[in-house]
């Protein structure tokens with residue numbers, strides 16, 4: 436497979452990191468307070484984000500490193516040192532695009548694939564191999580530029596969607612309430628499904644390695660639709676691919692490997708398997724108790740695993756005193772659970788959140804997790 440060469444950047448190519456709490460917690464080391472970032476922290480709840488999006492198409496922003504960097508930095512600028520991490524502005528659906536599929540972002544509706552995969556023969560429409568530098572180099576450039584502009588304030592996450600979640604979009608043609616088309620594939624075409632999942636995995640491994648080569652300091656794999664699968668189907672159609680991603684990305688990077696976290700939303704049954712899948716951190720949604728999660732993870736592996744999460748994003752719609760109380764409780768639960776904690780919501784910010792509610796969450800995490 437021929438691929439365009441990518442320059443490999445190392446820490447020496449960037450300003451020194453001044454806040455490494457996130458990286459330390461992800462490696463399971465103790466930190467003076469729980470580092471905090473939130474999924475979708477660069478998003479529509481921010482007026483400065485909406486102003487920018489009003490002028491530019493979603494995927495145009497993803498493909499323009501200067502614009503992606505500007506959006507990534509918006510929450511860092513607004514909340515200052517209350518945030519301990521940033522995540523590159525992009526989307527998980529850039530990978531189906533790199534495989535040759537058309538994806539549009541329909542305002543107010545979300546992603547739309549005009550020609551989804553409907554039968555196994557449609558796999559022939561996908562590129563036989565993907566040169567990630569040629570197809571997704573714009574994201575690598577966005578990462579490099581953003582890390583320069585972050586100027587060492589906080590580490591930068593790279594990310595990708597998990598194979599099952601990407602397959603779900605590629606077959607459904609967008610979001611779905613039941614995922615019946617994607618699940619029908621699993622049951623009706625298990626071999627074609629395995630082929631698709633395997634091909635996605637190959638591309639995702641190259642993609643994540645490329646993101647680290649470009650300057651990403653930590654990686655997260657989003658399996659947003661894991662909770663749609665039964666434990667048995669997760670075991671067959673998601674976990675093996677998640678495991679391959681962690682193992683091969685780490686293997687390919689060698690001594691340049693970075694911490695990796697995984698978010699399998701809704702898949703509470705999957706914790707023991709995820710704990711053995713090779714990730715440094717596991718992100719929890721709000722349906723899981725931190726204490727029970729830690730117990731299951733500790734029973735499944737002797738590896739050090741950070742837990743991330745997990746306040747219900749809807750708590751941010753509550754009065755500020757309720758946000759404070761619920762956030763304190765969350766922090767206390769993770770303290771009781773023991774081990775490293777990266778504070779976060781249990782899923783992303785919602786478009787109608789008030790940015791001040793997020794500030795209350797961030798301030799409370801800092802205050803509650805600093806207390807000994």
Ligand SMILES: Cc1c2[nH]c(c1CCC(=O)O)Cc1[nH]c(c(CCC(=O)O)c1C)Cc1[nH]c(c(CCC(=O)O)c1C)Cc1[nH]c(c(CCC(=O)O)c1C)C2
Pocket residue numbers: 473474475476477478479488493522523524525526527528540542543544545546594596609610611657659783
């Ligand atoms: C990590 C990330 C994602 N999207 C965006 C980011 C970067 C910004 C950040 O997190 O701060 C920008 C990102 N991506 C999108 C938006 C909003 C759209 C806009 O501005 O028009 C933003 C800020 C568009 C998008 N993209 C997607 C949806 C969901 C649709 C559905 O319900 O099926 C939507 C609405 C797919 C998507 N995209 C992503 C996921 C995994 C995380 C999750 O579960 O939330 C998923 C499932 C990941």
